[in-house]
Amino acid sequence: MRKFIELFIVVSLSAGLAQYSFANEFVHIPGGEFRSVIPEGEGDNLIAVADFLMQETPVSNAEFMRFVLHHPQWQRGKAVSLFVDDQYLSTWDNPISLGPEAGLLKPVTQVSWFAANAYCGWQNARLPSWYEWEYVAAANESNADARALPQWRQEILSWYSQVSGNGIDDVRNSTANYYHIFNIHGLVWEWVDDFSAFLVTGDNREQGGADQLQFCGAGAITMEQKDNYAVLMRVAMLSSLEARYTTRNLGFRCARKDDINQ
């Protein structure tokens, strides 16, 4: 009987959430080549990105609530501390109730890379790679690569210039970009699959050293591509994290291989 009641609660909660939420569709992103802020090897930073699918918006609280209702092992208090830090889902009222601070349509934050990764697995998807994310993030409303436009850069820097105390907006609160993707800038930071491969040193003035790996021209890049300052800050943010960390402005969205177009 008890089991039945619990099941009933889960089902009714899920139903309630469904009516507030919309489908976070996977959108087809046509592949192409672009210059990344992070060179793949010596000298050349021209990166080829294959066709893939990416979710329209960051994953919302409502969507993530559905996930933890289906997967109690990812609920706050139950998730293994190897995979999440103390602040995991701390904006929620309790492990299965969002509360006033965590609106249904707000992006879920205070999620670790492990939790985000598990969520995407549940969606038969994965986290986007940094290059996929950066490729999509280069766009504005009308151009696939708007990075040379001062306005593009200023909009991103303006978001950095706002304190986060006033809370985070709902997803889909702005216009979609060229790929019909929402909120790639200006809402939250987003986990990427390979964030731990950056190994950016905390001190961005260092130019050498064994721990530089992929990021050894950091200084030179910032000088040559000052338009990408805005994106480099995202790299710096991601590189400060460990996979179990969660922060108030860090969410994620999922990506998937495009089976139909390949």
Added chain:
Amino acid sequence: MSKPLTKIFALVLALAACQTYTSEAAAQQSDTGGSAAGDFGPPQGDPIQAVLTSAPNVPPPVNRDYPAKVIVDMEVRELDMEISEGVTYTFWTFGSTVPGSFIRIRQGDTVEFHLKNHPDSKMPHNIDLHAVTGPGGGATSSFTAPGHEAVFSFKALNPGLFVYHCATAPVGMHIANGMYGLILVEPPGGLPPVDKEFYVMQGEFYTVGKYREKGHQPFDMQKAIDENATYVLFNGSEGALVGDNAIKANVGDTVRLFVGNGGPNLVSSFHVIGEIFDKVFQEGGSRYQENVQTTLIPAGGSAITEFRVEVPGTLIIVDHSIFRAFNKGALGMLKVEGADNLAVYTGKEVDNVYLGDKVMANELSIVSDIAEAQRSGMVTKEQQIQAGMVLYNGTCSVCHQQNGEGLEGIFPPLANSDYLMADQRRAVEIVLNGLSGPISVNGVPYSSVMPAMSQLNDDEIANILTFTLNSWGNEGGVVTSDEVAGIRAATERPEGAAD
């Protein structure tokens, strides 16, 4: 005695004097031993929690004769705060203030540094202390994500006044947003006692909007790259060291200023108007120069200045790269109270000229009283003239002179000016939009440039003009705020001027 012999005698004396001087100088040159002499062994006694203060306050002297373990707890917060009246900016701070908290320790101390990045922060941050010996100055060991804490330790081997700052990518932006402060490492014997110690730190800010443009102003990366600062400030806001916030001393006090320059780009020509630094420890180091008027402080550097205040009055602290003081906010005040000393200084203070458009706080209260009357529409011509005079003296007199006579051939006169009195509307337009090119005033040709003063509001312009139209023998009418507003709406501002 014949004359040549006297000369030789004098020469010998001179040489002897010279000899004495050089040997004294040589004695002074013995060094402090640097970092090699700075390790006094492992920390002794119980760990000590460092006292941190926000500017302009300085923690008390260390007063300790052994090396200790000192724990510093520093919290990083990203905060919206006022940068100028009616203008807010998102500052990134060490300890919720710009500049960051002042740290005071003793040479040989082991510092256990706890850097906490508040959960509300968007950015990761770290700290590079110039007092640290080791790669990155602590930056690599203190890189901290929002909602996390990093701990690292270092031994302070060199005495001096050191800058600390954030070194997270992009370093320039983190510093431009206010992430810097000072750490004082006292030599083992401490510093000689003085009556007053203050913490002053310069830094410049780059905003999308113009100087004093109201509202929230985001950071402008391009201006920062171009080193084209919107604000140059002491202690992080235009009002930080003026009016009620001025630092205070009494006649006879010896004052010590710990001065830092966070940059990110500009070096400071640090000067106190009306004082001579008795001592300056240049670049925050161990030696001092004496009797200095202006000292250069590098970005990411410091200086300790000491001086005795002899007469009462207001000393003005400026960056003597002087447009920064007039037009970008690099201005502070040290108010000295006590009895006059007419033998040292007589007469009127000259502050008005240097204050630019920052008139004294008590005078400004007249202006605000009248502004209140203006809002309710109950203002009289006399009130307007009174308010206009204060503003005129603070701003316009710098060129047109306090007596309105200008400088012949350079700054046109306003007193008995045929050009001014001929057309009241034109006068409003000139104040709003500036004027350049040849004109003739009282038969004398002028061809200079007056910048648009459109950053003044309608009330202020109305009052200034009503004052000028009714002073120094001028007998004219009243300019109303509505009239100015109408002309402001109907005319276009030149490029670069406030709307």
